[in-house]
Amino acid sequence: MIHNKLFHRFARYTWLLSTALLLAPTPGCQKESAAKPAPPATPQAPEPTGGRLISSTLIGEYDQRTLAGRVASVPLVGALAQHPIKVYKLTYSTRNTDGQDITASGALLVPVTTKAMPLLSYQHGTISPSSEGMAPSYYSSSSEVWSAVSVLASTGYIVSAPDYIGYGASKALPHPYEHAPSLASASLDMLRAAREFCQKQQVQLNKKNFLLGYSEGGFATMALHKMIEEQASNEFTVTASAPGAGAYHKTAFAKYILNSQEPLNFLNSYVWVLNTYNRVYDIKRPLTHYYNQPYATQLQGNPFSSVPKQVQELFTESFRTSVLANNDAPMSTAFRNNDVYDWKPKAPLALFHGTADDYVPFFNSQDAYNAMRAKGATQVQLRPIQGGNHFSAAGVYTLEAFGFISQYY
Structure with missing residues (x-):
């Protein structure tokens, strides 16, 4: 399968990985919506409080050659592009940190093919308020989803890329930086809206769901994985996740x-x-x-x-x-309330982190690995990026994380 062979092959090109393959590193967080009362009988996941699709707008359609050209500086990566992709801006309902219903947005990258495909939720790294145009739904050349993530979609993943609260449709609101509950809920609601869009457009989904993200996106990915398994397991099953360099502890x-x-x-x-x-x-x-x-x-x-x-x-x-x-x-x-390191994931999870990270220290991933293993999680891996700091490790993470999830495609 092209996913396994090529991605593992690319992981060896670590000298190339300082090229900006999409990631705007830094951590991020937010606050949890008011909890719904639990049912009186057997414990169940709460009913979704958001995720209703409000609108969808086609941004554009891009062929394999165009997508490959965006990563031309990295040998062989462009060869991964298999399908044209269509990129949409979705708006959807979610809840703010105060429990109020709001409209949020994100980008949805859909390969043009008739085969059933998995969903991949991609959580972006830190975006400063002055760089709001880097949010995924703008799909600009400065956004993380424009280059390597688009190539990943072209290999056969439907990519859901939430803007988070504070960007895109919700840019009038402050971004709840590094607030785990709202990063997770905005990402989960985007997944719900993406699934509704696919149903309406007759885009075939299989039952696999992958999670990726680095820095604030790594923190958001860990929080999303935890939320899905603890609160939304009746809706989604995580197939594998690969958070990178998040401030989990x-x-x-x-x-x-x-x-x-x-x-x-x-x-x-x-x-x-x-x-x-x-x-x-x-x-x-x-x-x-x-x-x-x-x-x-x-x-x-x-x-x-x-x-x-x-x-x-x-x-x-x-x-x-x-x-x-x-x-x-x-x-x-x-x-x-924002510690997301001490729990027991069921799905395969690989923790990527540079050992010389002086922005989000390596102990965040080490502590998560130790705590998860102590709770009996058998499918958790710690993947140190030797000598990598928060920025130099980002490119290594990109390829190695793609390689990790490709095992489960």
């Missing part, structure tokens, strides 16, 4: 950051996470609780303004001390 990650004595290059992203949790979990403390001056005032005016690299210079000592001593109950609860 938020509680440990927060302490790692606040305890750091060395300069950290990505404090702006961590500030975004903290501000998201402060808002989403209704903690609503003034920024002076978290940040020293002048940064508290500066971040109040522009949440994405520059901050120093030294943790002690940015964060107040009282905040750092309280979290490290487990005395900040509201924030500790928020971190714990």
